[in-house]
Amino acid sequence: MALSAELGRSGDPAEAEPTPVRVALLGCGTVGSEVARLLTEEAAEFTARAGAPVELAGIAVRRPDKHPELPADLLTSDVEGLIASDVDVVVELVGGIEPARSWLLTALRSGKSVVTANKALLADCSRELSEAADASGADLYYEAAVAGAIPLVRPLRESLAGDRITRVMGIVNGTTNYILSAMDSTGAGYVDTLEEASNLGYAEADPTADVDGYDAASKAAILASLAFHTRIAASDVYREGIGSVSAADVAAAKMIGRTVKLLAICERVVGPDGSESVSVRVHPVMIPRSHQLAGVGGAFNAVYVEADGAGELMFFGQGAGGAPTASAVLGDLVDVARNRAGGGRGPRESAHAGLGVRPMGETPTRYHISLQVADRPGVLAQVSQVFAKHDVSIAAVRQRDKHSTASLVVVTHAAPDAALRATVDDIGELDVVHEVVSVMRVEGEDS
Template sequence: MSTVDGKTVRVALLGCGTVGTEVARLLTEQADELAARAGAPVELAGIAVRRPDKHPELPQHLLTNDAAALVESDVDVVVELIGGVDPVREWLLTALRKGKSVVTANKALLAEYSAELFEAADSSGADLYFEAAVAGAIPLLRPLRESLAGDRITKVMGIVNGTTNFILSAMDSTGAGYAETLDEASRLGYAEADPTADVDGYDAASKAAILASLAFHTRVTASDVHREGISNVSASDIAAAKALGRTVKLLSICERVEGEDGAESVSARVHPVMLPRTHPLANVGGAYNAVFVEADAAGSLMFYGQGAGGAPTASAVLGDLVAVARNRVLGGRGPRESAHAQLPVRPMGRTPTRYHVSLDVADKPGVLAQVAQVFAAHEVSIAAVRQRDRHDTASLVIVTHLAPDAALEATVEAIGKMDVVNEVVSVMRVEGEDS
């Protein structure tokens, strides 16, 4: 098979799990279609797997357990679907330094070492594409890198982990607790045998770092992202949210924050929030992903779809592969790293947030006034109060206006020490409402 310029784009595939198997299948079954889109044949030259004998469904002559040698061989593009940092990082750096373009879905690697990878790509003129690293099949990173390159993005907020969204959606619909819902998610295959990366927010934090870096032209790593998981979200938290017309979601939130002096910084955080049920993200159920983008000129944009799975993620990988193949055929180059803004990353304590605080208090006159004084002492303004009497105690729910997170945290700590407060039942941040 040949084209007018006689070029063939040779591809090395590293890793052949759920996503890799789909990529290999589609490269074979859709070879003619992909060649037409890329402008040249796209040929699978080798597949690196740990145990070649465990993959009888794949062309045996393409299999190898020596990924490093495959990267060094006569290939044009390296598609990496193994995950993790080492030794993958060195393989991809080697590929990029030798002028081989890289397509990867490796969010953990990108969240810590994207600057190093981009520098290697720049030194040789190779491309680095990674659409599949965030939100699976959803075209999200390319719009941030290219379509919105002429706009000023102010906020990126979304559901980027399907496991946690499935769990929280199920808790909302059934009223069940966290532990039993996690067990059900595991039984149905939505949660890994070790769900730590998902439920403790590590996966979402890596994705938040990538999103913030692209949206705000600033290098943000996973260690810059404030992270909280969902293991402390209770059935009573979900019920309290329902009573206020809200739902609970684990969100990755990246935004420009302007200080009192007018200087801008970047806030990047992952934590559970209460969202109004009228917000576009509130109705994203099950294992789906969705990201809400706010920009000065474009306004509000919503990206929604399947955030994981073999076929959806393979779709994003192949989209990147066609792009880099076309660049090699025509002599073009993809987007470079854009980190010119170099905005500082704002610590969580200085980030403005809103709190929903549920208290069990003594049922006697003056309690609300005493609690309100503590909020005032920490310069936190109260937006709404809801009170319900229960025999000799009362339930008090307070929603605040925007305030520095550290001030809100200190307020809750002080309230917990008050004689009239029996228990701080729950604390959760609120998003999607006017301050």
């Protein structure tokens, strides 16, 4: 009895203090500084949530002298040395492919778990990272890589793991959504609206990654990989930006009860033989104003998911910014710390389906085509013949006469994108067609 009592006071493992989970933070910009602040100021709260103390062991920055707001003893410019030290988790907020790839592979191969917000790296190197994590038993978490604070990665790879997802479609870039929303509300052109977005801080000094669709394509690759249990790289994603969207396009959409959005669209496509493949694309579309995504304005993000069992789901919220993104990073960090404290492991990569990626030309889409044509009999018949030649069915036609020309708008039923492109090319060669004013894909309606 005396021996048991003595063990209960000092030797019982249940009474022992949990081992701290030591964190290395790589990068301390807008998001990193918020992560560092919260880990420091709310240490007791994170200990309670994780079941073990979560300690910030070091912060790797390029120039430590530029961060007087942070404890000097935590700062270092030696990234490799910090990763090699006695840390348990590496939080990467630097971005880019290299050297982030090498850093994280080193960490994972040595058994250190990783939390990252690096969508470009995940879209290009998820296989390497996942295999390194599997080999060492480390965790790889990346909720913040897609849609900022919106819980999206975790529902796709955990909550919906028992369901069959058929489609993921969403607004995943706040800069382009702000620009298109402003063009819709003000009638201004793309160039002027981009300048305004830059002045307000919604667009980077070099907005290429956003406005040309690269950022959204990386996120689409991650979403499609999770939804369809298939490895999808950014290079597999068809991509168009918003630079060609004109005020006239937005006005035309408005006239027919639609609005223009840059969407990431990931969907299962069933071929004529019944086989499944995956279509992953990013491009501007016209969607009905009644659609759930149409009312998402400003710099907000939203993702719409369709699944056999769960039906239609909508995820909405802040897609970027220091505090929202830090929220997602810290959520991942708590999960990793819980796994470390409890001896568990997080979810692993699921790529068992191995579906093929359908080329954009074979993907069924719908077009909204605006033409300036001669105002004389037989024009519509000639235009219709071109559609019939390419086996493209017309869903609706609207015509408005003006002097010697007419404005003709054609909306198609679904057809392979290559057939629709060929149709537009041939229509442009007709003598009765003065100009193909605009061409834009249509989503959100039955075909």
